[in-house]
Structures are given as C-alpha cells and as structure tokens.
Amino acid sequence: DADVTQTPRNRITKTGKRIMLECSQTKGHDRMYWYRQDPGLGLRLIYYSFDVKDINKGEISDGYSVSRQAQAKFSLSLESAIPNQTALYFCATSDELGTQYFGPGTRLTVL
Amino acid sequence: GDSVTQMEGPVTLSEEAFLTINCTYTATGYPSLFWYVQYPGEGLQLLLKATKADDKGSNKGFEATYRKETTSFHLEKGSVQVSDSAVYFCASRRRGYGGSQGNLIFGKGTKLSVKP
Numbered sequence: 059d060a061d062v063t064q065t066p067r068n069r070i071t072k073t074g075k076r077i078m079l080e081c082s083q084t085k086g087h088d089r090m091y092w093y094r095q096d097p098g099l100g101l102r103l104i105y106y107s108f109d110v111k112d113i114n115k116g117e118i119s120d121g122y123s124v125s126r127q128a129q130a131k132f133s134l135s136l137e138s139a140i141p142n143q144t145a146l147y148f149c150a151t152s153d154e155l156g157t158q159y160f161g162p163g164t165r166l167t168v169l
Numbered sequence: 170g171d172s173v174t175q176m177e178g179p180v181t182l183s184e185e186a187f188l189t190i191n192c193t194y195t196a197t198g199y200p201s202l203f204w205y206v207q208y209p210g211e212g213l214q215l216l217l218k219a220t221k222a223d224d225k226g227s228n229k230g231f232e233a234t235y236r237k238e239t240t241s242f243h244l245e246k247g248s249v250q251v252s253d254s255a256v257y258f259c260a261s262r263r264r265g266y267g268g269s270q271g272n273l274i275f276g277k278g279t280k281l282s283v284k285p
Contacts, residue, residue: 062212089271100258100277101213116272148212155220156201156262156271160212 061085062161064149070167077136079164081149087159089152090132092116092124094145095163101148107132139168171196175259175276182249182283190244190279192233192259200261202226202235202242203273207256216244216257249283256280 062083071077083090092104093116103116105124113124121143125133136143149161176191194200201220205213217226222237231246242259259276 091272098277101275103272106272150213152271156273157203157215157218158205158213158273160205160214162212 064161064164068165079134081132083151087151091150092134093148141168144168171274173276179280185248188246188249192242194261200263203260205258251283254283
C-alpha cells in the first residue's frame, strides 16, 4: 500500500464550487505539505503543517485553506474555485532529515 | 532568499548517451541538496541526496556531488535508458528544523526524454 495517498485522483469542477482534496499518510510523520504544480513553474508550496496544532501559509496560500484533522490526515480546500486554480496538486510528508515523500497527485480542472 | 536554479528543458537524448542536468543554489549556510524524479503520471520520488560539501549522492546509476565552491549539485548519468524519461527536480533544504527552515526549495524541473 502507498505511504501517502490522495483522493480524488482527478476532479473536474465549475467556477465557484467548493472543493476538498484529501491526503492521508501511514509514515507517522508530523510534517505535511500541500503543493501545486504548473507547467514551467515547478512546485509551489501552498500550506504546511508541523503537527495538528501548527499550520503555516506557504508562498501561494491565497484562495486555499487547510485542515489537519489528525497526524495522518491533511486536507486542502478551495472555497470558491476559479479557473487559474487548474493544476496538479501534491501532498507530501517529511521525515526529520528533510526528505519528502509525495502522494500520487490530484489533477484538478476548474471550468 | 534561498533559491534553486536548474537548466531548462526539455532535454532529448538517445539511449546510452551521457546525461548532465545542471543545478545551482543560493542559500544562507550550507543546505542539504536533493534530486527528485517524477515519472509520467506519478508523484515525485527521491532520487538521491547529499547533506554536506563534497558528499556524493548516487542511485540507479545517477550521481551528483555537492560542490560548495561552485554552489552546484549537477546530476549525471553515464548511459541513459528509455526508462529514465521523466522530469527531474533539484531542491535544497536549509539546516535546522524550526520554522520554515526544514522546507524544500525546488527548481522548476527539467524534462528528459530518451529515444531508443
């Protein structure tokens, strides 16, 4: 079984809809991350969490929110989706040495 | 602030050719350095890493040496295969675990295509 899982893997939605992307991990790591990937821009950090009570904004948090329901679960929400949020979204965890472990990604399309 | 710059792609090579993907970094102090690989339709996977100057990371025939004097961490492979076709990301991580110090700074990625 995969250590970091994401659901859904693909999602098409309309402008203005609320969307939640979910991430679960079995690695026992405290640190979790949400990134978005756009062609030519690499990965950009949206939010990160050190533990259930510690959540921090990344470089592109506007238009997004997160919830850390448990050590193993970290959800990303788009309160009112817009077309320029169409991207590939990745969840990741990190061990104490800084190595990150990525989920398979969620491809989101906002029409 | 910290940053990572890697050569732009795409890079197209024939099978068994030599590969170099350049990566340079700017950072306060001496970061840890990483190469991640993303195969089509998948998430990123750690390929190799180095945590101090002159360290060489290696995996699956790929190598990269941490060069403090040139602030570089170039990825090399002596003979690429079709199965190496992927996007490669260079990343740095500042030492320390508090605040944002533990976060990775990624380059923009280099797409490699290997033709038979």
